[in-house]
Amino acid sequence: MTEHRIAVLFSLLSIATLGLTVAAIHQANTPPWKPYQNRFYALAADREQDDAASRALRNSQLEIKQILLPGLQRVDRCTTCHLGVDDPTLAGVPHPFRFHADLEPHRSARFGCTICHGGQGLATEKMAAHGPVQNWLEPRLPKRYLRASCGRCHHEGAIPGAPEMQHARRIVGSRGCLGCHRLKGFGNTIGPDLSNEARHERSPEWLEQHFRDPRSVTPTSPMPDFKFSQREIEALTFYLLSLTTQPMAPYYLSVPMLPTAEQGRTLFAEASCISCHSIQGVGSSEGPDLHGVTQRRSARWLERIGHREFCEGMPTFTFAPRTARALVSFLAVATKKDARAILEERIPTLPPDDALTDAGRRTTLHFGCVGCHGEGLNGGTPNPNSQGGEVPALIHLADDYTRGEVAAIIRRGKTPPLEDPKKAAPPLYMPTWRNILADEDIDRIIAYAWSLLPEDTEAW
Numbered sequence: 010m011t012e013h014r015i016a017v018l019f020s021l022l023s024i025a026t027l028g029l030t031v032a033a034i035h036q037a038n039t040p041p042w043k044p045y046q047n048r049f050y051a052l053a054a055d056r057e058q059d060d061a062a063s064r065a066l067r068n069s070q071l072e073i074k075q076i077l078l079p080g081l082q083r084v085d086r087c088t089t090c091h092l093g094v095d096d097p098t099l100a101g102v103p104h105p106f107r108f109h110a111d112l113e114p115h116r117s118a119r120f121g122c123t124i125c126h127g128g129q130g131l132a133t134e135k136m137a138a139h140g141p142v143q144n145w146l147e148p149r150l151p152k153r154y155l156r157a158s159c160g161r162c163h164h165e166g167a168i169p170g171a172p173e174m175q176h177a178r179r180i181v182g183s184r185g186c187l188g189c190h191r192l193k194g195f196g197n198t199i200g201p202d203l204s205n206e207a208r209h210e211r212s213p214e215w216l217e218q219h220f221r222d223p224r225s226v227t228p229t230s231p232m233p234d235f236k237f238s239q240r241e242i243e244a245l246t247f248y249l250l251s252l253t254t255q256p257m258a259p260y261y262l263s264v265p266m267l268p269t270a271e272q273g274r275t276l277f278a279e280a281s282c283i284s285c286h287s288i289q290g291v292g293s294s295e296g297p298d299l300h301g302v303t304q305r306r307s308a309r310w311l312e313r314i315g316h317r318e319f320c321e322g323m324p325t326f327t328f329a330p331r332t333a334r335a336l337v338s339f340l341a342v343a344t345k346k347d348a349r350a351i352l353e354e355r356i357p358t359l360p361p362d363d364a365l366t367d368a369g370r371r372t373t374l375h376f377g378c379v380g381c382h383g384e385g386l387n388g389g390t391p392n393p394n395s396q397g398g399e400v401p402a403l404i405h406l407a408d409d410y411t412r413g414e415v416a417a418i419i420r421r422g423k424t425p426p427l428e429d430p431k432k433a434a435p436p437l438y439m440p441t442w443r444n445i446l447a448d449e450d451i452d453r454i455i456a457y458a459w460s461l462l463p464e465d466t467e468a469w
Contacts, residue, residue, distance in 0.1 A: 017249045019240065038090065040133060040134075041133070041134050041135065042073070042089045042090055042133050042134075043071050043087075043138055044156055045090040045092075045105060046069075046071045046089070046090075046092065047071070048106075049092045049093070049106050050066045050067055050069045051067065052106060053066045053104060054066040054067045054170075056098070056236070057424065059133075063095060073086055073089050073133060074086065074088045074092075075088075076088065076117060076118060076121045076122075077324070078120070079258075080257060080258030080260055080261060081120070081121065081124055081126065081255075081257055081258070081261065082201065082255065082256065083121055083123055083130055084130055084131055085117075085121035085122050085123050085131075086125070086130060086131060086132065086138075087117075087121070087122040087126075087128075087130060087138065088117060088122070089133055090105045090135075091104075091105045091106070091109075091122070092105075092106055093106040093107060093108055094107075094108060094109040094112065094117050094122075095108070095109070095116065095117055095118075096108055101308075115196060121262075123147065124157065124158065124161065124162075125158040125159075126149055126150060126157065126405065127147045127148055127149045127150045127158070128140060128147065128148070129142055129145055129147075130148035135229060139388050146208045146209075146210060147207075147208065148210070148212075150213075150250065151213060154213050154246065154247060154250055156168075156170060156171040156173065156174075156247065157171075157173075157174075157207075157246075157247045157248070157250035157251045158246065158250075158251065159171045159174060159251065160247075160251025160252070161176050161207070161251055161253055161255070161257075162257065162261050164205070164262070165284060171247070173243060173244040173247040173248075174247055174248060174251065176240075176241075176242075176244040177244040177245050177247055177248030178248065180237075180241055180245060180248075181245075181248065182375065183374055183379070184379065184380060185373075185374070185376075185377035185378060185379035185380025185381065185382075186203075186377060186380060187375075187376065187377040187380075188376060188377020188378055188379070188381055189231070189232070189377065189380055189381070189437075190202065190203050190378035191203065192204055192252075193254075195446075197377065197440045198376065198440065199231065199436075199437065199438070199440060200231065200232060203249065203252055204252060204253075204254050205252065205253055205254045206249045206250075206252040206253075206255055207249070207250050207251060207253040208255075211249075213246050213250065216245075216246040216249055216250070217242050217243070217246050219232075219235060219237075220237050220241070220242045220245050220246065221237070221242055222234060226466055228434070230408060230436075231392075231436025231437050233380070233381070233390040233391060233437075234391075267307060269338060270335070270338040270339045270341070270342050271334040271339075272332075272338075272339075273335035273336040273337065273338045273340070274339045274343075274347065274351075275340025275344075276332060276335060276336050276339075276462055277339055277340075277351065278351045279344075282299075283325060283348060284350060284353050285323075286299050287299070287300075287342050287348065288300050288344065288345055288348035289343065289344060289345035289348065290440045291345040291348035291349055291352070292348050292352065296323070299340055299343065300343070300344075300345075301342050302340055303341040308334075308337055311331070311337045311340070312333040312334055312337055314336060314337075316335050323431035331437055362456075365452075365453060365456045366456050366457045366460040367455075367457075367458075368453045369453035369454050369455070369456045369457025369458070369460075370454075370457050370458075371384065372450050372453045372454050372457070373454055373457060375391070376442075376445070377449070378454065381400045381437050382401070382402065382403050383400070383402065385403050385404075385461075386402060386403040386404055386457075386458065387404060388400060388401055388402030388403070388404075388462060389402070390437065392435045392436065392437045393433075393435060393436065394427055394428050394432045394433060394434065394435050395425040395426070395427070395428060395435035395437075396425065396426045396428050397428075397429070398428065400425075401425075403458045403461065404458075404461040404462065404463075405459045406461075407458070407459050407461075407462045408460070408462070410454050415453050415455050415458070416455060417419065418439065418451075419439075419442050419446065419454065420441070420442060420443040420451070421441055421443065421449050422438070422439045422440050422441035422442070423438065423439040424438045424439070425437075425438060425439075
């Protein structure tokens with residue numbers, strides 16, 4: 010009897026195994042992408058006027074299609090189902106076969122799909138490709154934030170069709186974000202590094218709420234409530250969704266944004282280079298004449314303009330590589346006629362003291378001082394458990410400190426005194442700036458802070 014039961018059990022297990030094997034073979038031969046291809050080729054055949062071509066389409070081989078993109082470190086199989094993205098004659102057909110309008114110059118064969126849309130490019134099932142997929146770092150972006158992907162390649166300048174990116178970059182510069190955050194190697198470490206924010210699995214909804222009320226999503230967040238408008242919130246969300254340190258081949262970064270001499274001329278004028286330099290004798294004699302400098306120095310040397318150790322006495326700029334190349338392109342062709350035109354276009358020169366304080370004001374914006382000390386350094390940023398409960402204003406700084414004492418505090422940093430020693434330390438503090446700010450930067454900031462002292466007050 011026992012042997013009979015064993016035989017029956019063995020037979021049932023064999024049948025079950027056979028059934029599972031047949032099911033696996035059937036599933037392998039009928040993957041979910043095949044019906045899409047069958048429908049597409051039938052659709053294309055119905056639209057074909059030539060009978061032979063129509064038959065050929067109906068008999069097309071069904072296969073996974075993929076785009077290899079080593080320059081973007083991606084393999085995209087999206088066109089396995091989205092078969093008509095490059096065919097303008099399919100502009101009116103249903104998804105997923107519809108032509109992708111406005112695709113030029115981003116042809117799918119060169120850019121793929123996921124660099125813009127996000128999603129799992131290797132997947133061949135709809136849910137796995139579109140998501141949400143647990144632990145997948147690049148979920149598919151919602152339609153209204155799709156243009157955030159433009160910033161992955163277009164790191165500088167205005168981006169046609171994505172004005173939110175340019176708006177956000179201005180906000181980052183004017184609201185002092187880099188006073189707390191690090192971005193692409195520059196900035197501070199009070200808050201998290203934002204350089205790779207697009208790969209942190211934070212949804213657009215989370216980012217929007219974070220900018221609206223930081224502590225509603227992160228109760229211990231030291232980030233002040235900047236009272237951003239809805240337009241500013243959306244622009245900043247666009248910007249953070251674009252930030253990634255993913256390496257890309259030069260083609261994707263340089264082709265759309267070739268630096269030009271005209272761009273370099275604009276930069277030369279905006280940075281007031283003519284205030285220290287001349288071109289063929291026209292301009293200031295404080296620094297060397299720049300006529301023929303591209304023949305005396307290598308392009309590699311010149312493109313380091315703005316680095317701290319570039320030239321003794323020269324202000325520290327933070328030119329991006331492409332920006333520096335544009336400036337060098339201008340210097341290669343600049344003449345005294347250009348110098349005269351730039352001088353004529355300039356805003357009337359400020360007196361030396363006013364010029365120094367204006368430079369200090371711009372420095373406080375550039376390095377993010379206003380992020381904690383407030384616009385105009387007027388204070389008002391909450392800082393729980395610090396004496397006074399706020400980051401102090403700096404308009405009366407000259408009442409309490411000498412210039413040397415302020416310079417020392419900036420270099421070494423400072424922790425605010427506690428209101429209650431038994432409670433947690435205040436989230437905001439003065440970081441160490443000695444390895445970030447040059448002495449000239451510190452002098453400008455101090456000059457600006459001293460200029461804010463009311464006229465009826467005597468400074469140290």
